[in-house]
Amino acid sequence: MSSEAALLSALEGGKPSPPPNRRVGLIVAGVAGGLGIAVTLAAIPFVSPALRRVCIPYVPATPNQLANVTRALGRTGLNPKELSPLIDLGSGDGRVVLECAKMGITSSGVELNSILVAYSKWSGFSSRSSLAAPVSFRRKDIFKTDVAAYKTAVIFGAESLMGDLVPKLGEMREGSRLLACRFPLPDNEEWKMIEQIGEGIDAVWVYSRK
C-alpha cells in the first residue's frame, strides 16, 4: 500500500479505500448526478409557466417584431418622455425593454422567470452605454403588478391571455398606449385600436386607452 493510500485508510478508520476504478466511477456518478440536479433546477422556471391557468411560454421577440415595436412607438407621434414610463409585461430576456430604452424611453420589465430576470439585469448593465434612458427589471406576476402609473405597456403573451388582461390593463389612464405583439386584444370598451404594424407572427397592434 502506498503512503497516500495508507494515510487515507488511516483517516477512514482503517477501512480499505475503494479500488481506483471504483473511485473514478463514484466521482463520475457524483458529477453526473450533480449536473442532472442543476439542469433540472434551471429548467423549473421555464417549465413552471405551463402549469399555470394561463400559460405564457418564453418565446423571445423576433428581430422583425422588435423593429415593429420601435416603429409603432415612433408612429405614435409622442416623444420618449410622453411614452415614459413603459412596462413590458412578461419581459423575457429583456430585449424589448432594452430596445425601448435605446429610444430614450424609461422602461421596465416584469417577468416570472427568475433566471430571465437575472439575465435581463446583466444585459441592461452590460449594454448601459447604448441606452438613452434607465431600465429596471423585477420578478413579478403581471396580474399582481400595478400598471396604473405607466404611460405605455407592451405585451407579447398568448392568445388565451389577452381577454384576461383587459381588466388589468384597465388600470392604465386615459391616453395611455398599449402595444400587443402577435395577438391582438379582443373587442372591448376600454382600448381603441389605432393601427396594426406588420403581419403574421411579427404583427404589432397599437391601442390607445379611451
Ligand SMILES: C[S@@+](CC[C@H](N)C(=O)[O-])C[C@H]1O[C@@H](n2cnc3c(N)ncnc32)[C@H](O)[C@@H]1O
Ligand atoms: C412570449 S414571452 C415574451 C418575452 C419578451 N416580452 C419578448 O418579447 O421577447 C412571454 C414571457 O412572459 C413570461 N410570463 C408568463 N406568465 C407570466 C406572468 N403571469 N407574469 C410575468 N411574466 C410572465 C414568460 O416567462 C415569458 O418570458
